[in-house]
Amino acid sequence: MAEAHQAVGFQFTVRPDGVDLKLSQEVIKNIYLSGVTAWKKKAILFKNGVLAGVYPASPSSWLIVVIAMMSSLYIRIDPSLGMIDSIKDNLPYRDCLSAQTRAVLSGILFATGLWLFLIYLLRYTLKVLLSYHGWIFESHGKMSTSTKVWLSLVKMFSGRRPLLYSFQASLPRLPVPSVDDTICRYLESIHPLLDNEQYNQMKILANDFRDSIAAQLQRYLMLKSWWATNYVSDWWEEYIYLRSRSPIMVNNNFYMMDLLYVTPTHRQAARAGNVVHAMLQYRRKLERGEHAPLRALGIVPMCSTQMERMFNTTRIPGIETDIVQHLTDRKHLVVYHKGRFFQLWLYTGGRHLLPSELETQFQRILNDTSEPQPGELKLAALTAGNRVLWARTRIKYFSQGVNKVSLDAIESAAFFLTLDEEPQGYDSTKTNSLDSYAKSLLHGKCYDRWFDKSFTLISYPNGKMGINVEHSWADAPVVGHMWEYVLATDCFHLGYTEEGHCKGDVNKALPHPSRLQWQFPKETSYVIAKQIADDVDLHSYLFTEFGKGLIKKCRTSPDAFIQLALQLAQFRDQGLFCLTYESSMTRMFRDGRTETVRSCTSEAVAFVRAMEDTSATKAQRLALFRKAADKHQHMCRLAMKGPGIDRHLFCLYIMSKHLGVDSPFLKKVLSEPWKLSTSQTPQQQLNLVDINKFPKYVGSGGGFGPVADDGYGVSYIIVGENLITFHISSKFSSPDTDSYRFGRHIQKAMLDIQALFHPENDKMVGNGEHHILFNNQDFFSSVTSKDYMIEQHQVLVGE
Missing domain, CATH: 3.30.559.10 (Chloramphenicol acetyltransferase-like domain)
Known part of the structure; x- marks a missing residue:
């Protein structure tokens, strides 16, 4: 355990005359820098939280309103129509304050209230503007005058330099379509797929549903749409993803590939070092809300909620339903290589590890020749198999001891990294090279990806990369946004030396990655997972x-x-x-x-x-x-x-189940x-x-x-x-x-x-x-x- 001794920051010896305590200056320095970084991060988060909270206004606008109010009072003009005097007469402890202090304090309170009112007015106005979608249906090259005016107003009310979550409070709610419209569009959609007899039978079922329980279900759904921020998304996540008891590997998770023609370096550890560092940069900007919000036409904002759970997120198995666990501010990564799990700290001295430092750590893992512990090699196959089996195994074997500690390390990690052993990627000289690459990313060996993590980063020995993504927490464009940023940062900002290593000095003083410990019998879902993978x-x-x-x-x-x-x-x-x-x-x-x-x-x-x-x-x-x-x-x-078809019908079906009423029409639709x-x-x-x-x-x-x-x-x-x-x-x-x-x-x-x-x-x-x-x-x-x-x-x- 030489690595453990290298990580010890202090030593003490008990003597008859007292205790001799020796502290490591390096450790003290790192503690100090970590504390400074933590407070800086809190300050930045607070500042960005305030900026997003008052958007589309700015904190400086409050000062402008206060100064304007004080100036008006100085020239004896009361724009509050007597409200400032009313506030002055009802201030607590007013007897302890001078008349001038009461007047100034009352003016500031009124100005603050007016400022907050104007913020909500701006947000509501912007929400009303964003509820207009007529621009989508206009013919190209024929922008109407009303759309031009609308675009100008949206741009004017959107403010300047928005942060990632600045528009969230101004986004409109998803409208609930009418039952009649949804049924008409549904019947139109299935008409080309059915013969006349089948279509007439479906039409009868639809009409029976419309004339019986549809109105009742729609009323409850409208009530939910007024109460919840989105009448679809929570049920979609729960019933489509989390309540499914079938394996999520292949059936749920999806994959994303690396650059097609370019491999920036063929050194596995170096490429992983740059990519992981770029991900940490993306995460820092994400946590601070500093990414620019995605906007159609460069003006119309789109929701950023899904991005919140990109890192430090894991799907936790349950007997009846899974849950998505999202943590914050976790500073380690778990790496899988040749059947071993390693925990690697991503920070030192209050900063991210540099790409060269990450390369050193990954190379240490690649050079490690230790053997897997009993049951460790195919342990991750549990996440690839049946969800009920995984939930019961988790309760039985991972509720205490070293297994719980190691599992917690995986589930709380920023993400999961696999250092793969077989090269992959597009090769124009080889037949079906992309097919092999795709299958590797989708399921691998069934036990070398942690399918429950929000995403698993996969590094190949020839320098290629890829990711496997769990689907319940977000959709592909959200992960794609991060992946685009990472690949561009890796190639055009971080770069490599002529020998293919990460740029920067090599720091060999970092503590080595530590092995996770397991005490687990050789019982996994590997056989089930292998059958699924082989069938793809x-x-x-x-x-x-x-x-x-x-x-x-x-x-x-x-x-x-x-x-x-x-x-x-x-x-x-x-x-x-x-x-x-x-x-x-x-x-x-x-x-x-x-x-x-x-x-x-x-x-x-x-x-x-x-x-x-x-x-x-x-x-x-x-x-x-x-x-x-x-x-x-x-x-x-x-x-x-x-006004789509399927999400509305899906929610009506879920509502019918909650109310305990049966609908042959909805049952037929959802089973197609x-x-x-x-x-x-x-x-x-x-x-x-x-x-x-x-x-x-x-x-x-x-x-x-x-x-x-x-x-x-x-x-x-x-x-x-x-x-x-x-x-x-x-x-x-x-x-x-x-x-x-x-x-x-x-x-x-x-x-x-x-x-x-x-x-x-x-x-x-x-x-x-x-x-x-x-x-x-x-x-x-x-x-x-x-x-x-x-x-x-x-x-x-x-x-």
Whole structure:
């Protein structure tokens, strides 16, 4: 235990004449610096809390109001209409105060009250303005006068230099759609998927529900929407995620990949050092609320609530339901390597460890040759298996002793890091290299990721990185925001030496990472987890024939283009249409998460059938494509605006369960399988990396496991102007699916649709610079540009 002796900061010896105490000056210095840093952090948090609390005003505006009030009283003008005199007469201990002191104090109190009233007035006005969403439905290039005025007012009332949480109090509540509208849209969405008899039966069930218990459920749901900040999100988290008793590995967690073409260094410890340091920088700014809030059009703010639980968060298993445990100010990391768990402190002397110091610590772990303890190697497989089994095992073996101490260390860690043993990443010379990379990130060996942590950072021996994310606490765009920041900081701010090491001096005086201790029998969920992992058929595919640049020239939304290609690919693969899930964000509302866009519309079906009809002309197919694309965009806009279909029906179903009433209609709706589940990974911070200048520094997105046993999961990312990456998942156990085959169908569908846009069929194809709604490249552009209607899906669509 030489490492333990190195960490001892003081020694004492008991002698007959007293105690001889020796203190380490280095330790005393570190204690002092830690205390100074802690107080600085408290001061910054207090300052930023005040700034966010009074936003869109500022603390200095209080002084202005007070000075104005005092000045008016000095010239004997009373703007309070006698209220200051009333305050003066009712002050406590007024007999102990002089008349002048009472007057000044009363004026300050009135000015403060007036200032607070003006703040709430500004917030309420901004909330009313943000409740308007008509701008979403306007045709591009045709901004109405009312929308121009609205944008100017929002910009004026938004203040300057907002912090991450400045707009939270001004965000509107998610509205509850009417039951009639939701049922009508639902019946419209399933019409192309059912024959006449099935559709009529569903229509009867829907009408029976509307005429019986719908009004009662809706009243209670409206009451909840007035009381809670969001009528969907808490139930969504609890019933969709936390109450599920099936394994979360593959079924719940998702993954994100590293840069596609670039590996900044091939030294595993060095890359991990830079990335972890960048994450610590991101966490510090997150805790202080110093990140800029994400805003559509650069003006309309979106909710930042999900970001609060990014670090120091763990999903804790339970018998009936799990809970999400979020802690604050934890200063260590747990690292897994070759079956051993290490605890590593991230701070020294009141500061983050430098990248070079982190590299040294990680290299020490890589060099450690000790063997795993009994039961330690596959311990993390417990988090990959059945939740009830994990909860019972946790109660039985981890309630006391060294197991509890070690488990607490993992669950309270900033995040979990795996130093993997097998190289991964994209290699153009190897077949299916991205497939292997994706499977490694999604499930690994089933026992080398802690699937309960908010995210597990994975470091490979060739320098590649990636993350595996637990889904209950947040959606993919939230984690993607952090990942974009980390990759840009790693490559363009921290950098490496010519030898590939982290920059900075090497500090070998740091105490070595310590091993976590376990006393655990060899009982894990590994067998169950291995069966799940082996059944995952993952195919990651780079579509390089064209990208967003060409699609813009087709005058259509890139997301609509891809979604219609997926419908065409699905029909060619399966010979039928299916219920299709596309996630869309609702973060323009307080505590918003996602809504479902039902992409398989009647218009999409008509287009696909025309593509497969040899007698249909190109002009007919193109006209049907445009009609289907317009319909898809309208559905997405509705989902973002609030009146979606599925979240409303989901909440009505939960309400029926709480009230103990049965609804065959809601039960039927909630049991329908999503055989095609899709999601777009958005690029949110294009200002971090200039892709035109650094074309190789592009991400490759991420993916998730199949939702249905006999269906596909498809995630895609539109990168720059000429690349789209698809991540396709299914199950080997299904005889009807094949991820590689589906990828080939997607490729052909994309090319077949692109072939429709020939100049003779579309006279406006050549005028291609400003034809796309909500183009992500223009996300942060000025609202006065011709393309102010940024393509909503690039940022607002995606789970």
